Amino acid sequence: MAKFDHRLDTSVPTGNEVFFVRRAIAMASKQPRYRNPDAVLDIWEKPKFGQWVGLSIQHLFSMFGSTVLVPILVGLNPGIALFSSGVGTLMYILITKGKIPAYMGSSFSFIVVMQSLMKAGGYPAIAQGTLAVGLVYLLVSLLVAFIGSDWIDKALPPIVVGPIIMVIGLSLAGSAATNATIVNHHYSLLSFGIAIATLLITIIFNMFLRGFLGLIPILLGIVFGYLIAVLAGVVDLAPVAAAPWFKVPAFQIPGVTYPIGLHLDAILSMAPIAFVTMTEHMGHIMVLNKLTHRNFFKDPGLTHTLAGDGTASMIASFVGGPPITSYGENIGVLAITRVHSVYMLGGAGLFAIIFSFVGKLSALIESIPSPVIGGVSFLLFGVIASSGMRVLVDNHVDFNEKRNLMIAATILVIGIGNASLQIWGLTFSGLSVVTVLGIAMNLLLPKHASNEEVTDGTDE
Template sequence: MSKKEVFRNEDALLDINDRPTLPHWLLLSIQHLFTMFGATVLVPLLIGLNPSIALFCSGVGTIVYLLCTKAKIPAYLGSSFAFIMTMQVLMKNYGYPAVGQGAIAAGLVYVIVSLIVGKFGSSWVDKLLPPVVVGPIIIVIGLSLATTAANDAMMNNSNYDLKFFGVAIFTLLITIIFNIFLRGFPSMIPVLLGIIGGYILAVIVGIVDFTAMVEAKWFTLPSFDVMFVNYDFKWYPAAILGMAPIALVTMTEHMGHIMVLNKLTKRNFFKDPGLNRTLLGDGLSSVIAGFAGGPPTTSYGENIGVLAMSKVHSVWVIGGAAFFAIVFSFCGKVSALIQSIPNPVIGGISFLLFGMIASNGLQILVDNKVNYSLKRNLVITSVILVVGVGGTYLQLGNFQLTSIALATVFGIVLNLVLPKYAFSER
């Protein structure tokens, strides 16, 4: 390949730099917006923040991320779940200024680490994360979300609901049909079509509440809690010390998502545009969110699942989703409409999206011919899977090492300490 030639992933219907036509661009971006919307607004609702601000911050943060990564990585950033427990405590004891300072501190940790990586390089990533570690971690990223998908599909206010389950299965089945049998442009939007079909059935069976949409105004200005403007400045050491260390944990999930994207797009984003740029984009996004009144942000597995299913990897589509997130944060009725999508519809879609993430982990193991007749590989994979999928976590005060992060740490340590050739074939 000559220097002038640009690599293109032939498996993708739209590769990273491909720009869709305007109508297609609109629908593909809306598909990503619908997919991430529920989780992004759920985090602020659980904490007591303004959901519209979180939606706005996710859009702005994604655009900042695209700029920092030279528009080379198709990743969408939404509200991070990793900080929920700490933010709930901070909101109860101190209010938003503390949460904002914590979000800024967490983002600055990313920025500092990005500068270190930029100085000393990221060649260590390949040594710490070989296929026998990467594959199982990606499987864990997908399967760790399985319980969330199942609960969305079955549970109505903590009670099993057969009607919910029926809507979820219907949504799953029609999405599978759309994904396999549609051709041309419709084959790129199976998730959007599945959500629409599931939503229609949900309306028919009476599980959609239109109250919020009827009462919402067309134009609403989010009440931004701007740091240093809405509040008299005061330091909150508990917030900084409570949230900054968690950023070191979410970095492992960040790298896990980059691994998945590497596999999907047949590229190495750790080298180009570089891990330092991906960390910088993620960190600046959280810093901006902290100043504006939103929660810290992170890349979203749901949107990676959409990339895997639709085979549309265009950063133009991701940028479009970010643009619409910003616009819809000011449009009360549209936000309320998307929020009215019931959990079983999201659950049915998630069965497929999260499973596809896990399947990409399996494919890494297959493509790299990881030999499981070697006990070393078997031990590493076994520990990662059980710790990660089982939901094991480490709790030290307000600091929590999540199951994905803990599984990643175990995988890295075992890969470093277990002798390469000490374990003979079974």
């Protein structure tokens, strides 16, 4: 961990920092400042320039693997995803008045739907779905401003959220297996060997690395898996060598690079899933509350945090990026380093934008072979599914209650089986179907079945 000078410089930033971060911190400075005694640098405190660069790049690497993996799996441009995450993070900092140290990266929750939309409608369909996600966040932020947030807990309790998160991970299992074993429509033992080697290396990194390296095991797994693939002769480095150092990402702008049209199936497929990612968003806020000794639900308020998240996704939709969400990886960095300065997160966003214009980096990312992606995905998608199970365990969901059993069983089978709904020329993925169905079942089913024995939980 870097050493810090505790004689902190808390002045307003100079021209070395991005404008948005300066504006946000200036807004935050108008309130009386409470300092977290556990923090090396608190939210509003400014590191020295050299520290700022190092800490910002550390946060960049923490989110890098996951943020670029989403577009790779979907078929989007990784450079655009990096740009979207950087701009989205800066906008989030501005909208939350510089009070919340959070990074916004590509969301995994929409991968299944986006893969389907990419085949059917391409960038235009994904863009409209992503825009719809951002609008849902903004609408919910307005509702929270007027009527509070208790209704969210009622519509999305653990028995609904947990199985849906499990579906998100498990429904991608087939994609991971295909990437790991199939090359040119034929089974490849070499490909499977590379995938398993990548998986094992990533697991070892997760288990035994400490400090900063312990925060980026996915990124390291991809790097070492890539090196194995190079030695195995399955990587084509010619596009990397031919790529220029500076290259503007191939932004997908509605009305400029493609005609504007209505993709109602994309909107109706992705919008419901936004309610699921909101629960993850609020979970991250709760963790940050404990970490920073503050209550962000009150200041700047859930309306601002939801609006910031939604605005990030809307920005992504206008340039061709995936939906954006807050990242747990970066919260982990905050917890371990005890450096909570929002300047670092703004710096990470700024460096993400700069990296998105490095042509060789984009070409290098796109050259990662499918078995490496498959190997990492074995672990990553499994972790997502396990996170859903953890929601059920941590909240002590009782499966002796038939109501809970019916809701979970329906969500898991329809979602994992991707029983899509096709109606009026529109197609809705199994994930979007069970999101709506799960919410409806939770609201309509009685607490106990009429033939169910009800106890008071005490032993006789």
